[in-house]
Amino acid sequence: MEKTIDQTPSGREIPKDSSLEKLFLEELKELYGAEKHQLLVLPLLKKAASSQKLQNVLASHLDDTHEHIRRLETIFGQMGQAAEPRTSEAILGITREGETVIEGTEKGSATRDAGIIVATQLEHYEITGYGSLAQHARTLEYDEIEEILELTLYEEKEIDDLLTALAENYINTQAKQE
Numbered sequence: 003m004e005k006t007i008d009q010t011p012s013g014r015e016i017p018k019d020s021s022l023e024k025l026f027l028e029e030l031k032e033l034y035g036a037e038k039h040q041l042l043v044l045p046l047l048k049k050a051a052s053s054q055k056l057q058n059v060l061a062s063h064l065d066d067t068h069e070h071i072r073r074l075e076t077i078f079g080q081m082g083q084a085a086e087p088r089t090s091e092a093i094l095g096i097t098r099e100g101e102t103v104i105e106g107t108e109k110g111s112a113t114r115d116a117g118i119i120v121a122t123q124l125e126h127y128e129i130t131g132y133g134s135l136a137q138h139a140r141t142l143e144y145d146e147i148e149e150i151l152e153l154t155l156y157e158e159k160e161i162d163d164l165l166t167a168l169a170e171n172y173i174n175t176q177a178k179q180e
């Protein structure tokens with residue numbers, strides 16, 4: 003039987019039933035779900051934060067998130083797929099954990115800020131997710147898509163570094179004194 007051939011975004015022909023391409027699409031939907039979820043969670047975290055510095059980092063993360071969502075929508079478009087978010091149990095679990103940490107702290111305290119940073123652990127999920135997606139894009143020879151993913155990955159790491167530095171240099175020291 004003749005194999006169905008699909009034109010990929012890179013112009014290369016691969017079998018339509020490629021399981022790696024299916025996996026790539028599934029991962030894309032999960033990351034899209036994670037970013038969309040952050041769009042809801044980040045404003046709440048920002049509101050709960052007491053340190054101005056933390057508020058600023060969360061605000062710029064929110065701006066980035068809008069951009070990351072636009073980029074993922076571009077990728078869905080390039081693949082000829084409808085942008086469809088998937089919210090996994092992992093994403094919901096990380097968010098619930100963050101909420102519990104915040105609820106257990108006093109409003110306006112540095113301890114709450116430390117808890118908020120714990121709640122941004124979704125960042126690690128995203129870093130792993132974008133890393134794996136970029137890898138798969140490379141294998142599938144989706145060059146342009148890989149470039150977009152690498153850019154987002156770089157920005158996610160940058161935000162994570164900022165949050166970690168904030169936790170180490172300021173918030174944890176303050177929280178120890180409370």
Ligand SMILES: [Fe+2]
Nearest residue numbers: 037067070128
């Ligand atoms: Fe993001």
